[in-house]
Amino acid sequence: MDAFGNYKSVISARIADKAVLKKVQDGGIVTAAFVYGLENNLLDGAVVASVGEEFRAVPKVATTVEEILEAAGTKYTTCPNLSVLKQAIREYGCEKVGVVGTPCQIIATRKSLKYPVGFRHMNDKIALTVGIFCMENFPYNGMKTIVEEHCGVKMDDVAKLDIGKGKFWTYTKWGETKSIKLADTHPYEQIACHVCTDYTAELADISTGSVGSPDGWSTVFARTEKGEEFLNGMVESGYLETKPVNEGKFGLELLAKLANIKKSKNQKEIDHRKEIGLPVPY
């Protein structure tokens, strides 16, 4: 099975700005990409997942570095990023838009570029798609139940959420850390995620995620020419620190293992749905 999809190169990287590194989820690649894009006139806006009240995820068109920084960090709940895609071009007048999204959102973006039925004059204005690795997502109230009922933390007090090492981690604004076993979060998963067979955002220009790299670093795939050029630019202008990706047990091997688990598990669900006569889009 092809675990990662096509790519040109893969590295481990993190954002060079140490102050920003403290605020980001892992290596801060998405933040670095959009900040680099805005500061170097390669982007004039980006569709991001910003934080709303009680750690809700709110799609937003960010046009300043401050807005990009505010949106750093994973929210672990659905954020309909694409819903503001056309807005970025019409209302904000952006001509070089960056889009960040989960694999399904990158797929949706690719479809809207290939078949832009309701997307007038958008094709040439999507300058970069950045995909983030995604195993599954939670509806807001699912995430809230995990955080409030299982971890005992009020949503208002959440500073950061993370999934890693088999656990769902909640970090509070007061410096506490709570966690529960990932197995206990399964009942709150969005069921529509169970027909998804893309773990590493295989259709993005650049894909990034935590698995495969040490804490505080991200694994980064450059998949398209555009993505590779953009990534090289980030490295050359000093926005990123890089090191070769670890091929071994805690590097690409682990990433491939997780990707294949997602693919085979969810392919079974797709086959099952077909068998009992339910529709699947593939």
Add this chain to the structure above:
Amino acid sequence: MVTVAHVQLSSCCGCLVSLTDTYEKLLDVLGAIDLVYSQTIADAREIPEADIILVEGSVCLDDHHAMEIAQDVRKKAKILVALGACAATGGITRFCRGGQMSKPIHSSFSPITEVVKCDLAIPGCPPSPEIIVGLITAAIEGDMEYLAPFSEFAKNNTEACGCDVIEKVVNKSLCMGCGCCAASCPTRAIEMVEGRPLILNEVCIKCGCCGFQCPRIELPKNVMVLE
């Protein structure tokens, strides 16, 4: 040279405006085709036989001229394309109910996809210039893979509505909340609430965009190839 005709039935001409809204690409398109009929921009009076006939607008069942044209274009076209919401899904004309002067009897309107067999249908109000050019280019090149979703849409989606994304996606445990439907909607009839579409039915004009764009209703194979 591929011959193309543009025929207007009950519509606003916005689909043709959309075709011409391709700036310099319009010249490429017009250079690659022979536009043999279009009442708005050329003076041919009789619809000739053509490789591709683009029909915009729905068919007034109470107007025998419209009914004759619908039959006529089916006979004369190698590829008959329902261009835009009115032709493909009925669009705004789904709300027609007659009673207005000077033809109070003109009360029934159907998309041409329901009146004669159409080969392809492009939803949207209007469809984007890029998709019209994309479809014409694919038709000229015989790229059947690219055209497949339009062929599918012509067969199975004549009664499009915002409810499609509820019935075919949310109700089928397929919606992952990407928000593509909301972005594609030309009237902002879709709000995303708790990561799911909420359809404002009184605002929906039944153009078919949301259902066509949803990657969880149809995901063409050619989308999944990184170029």
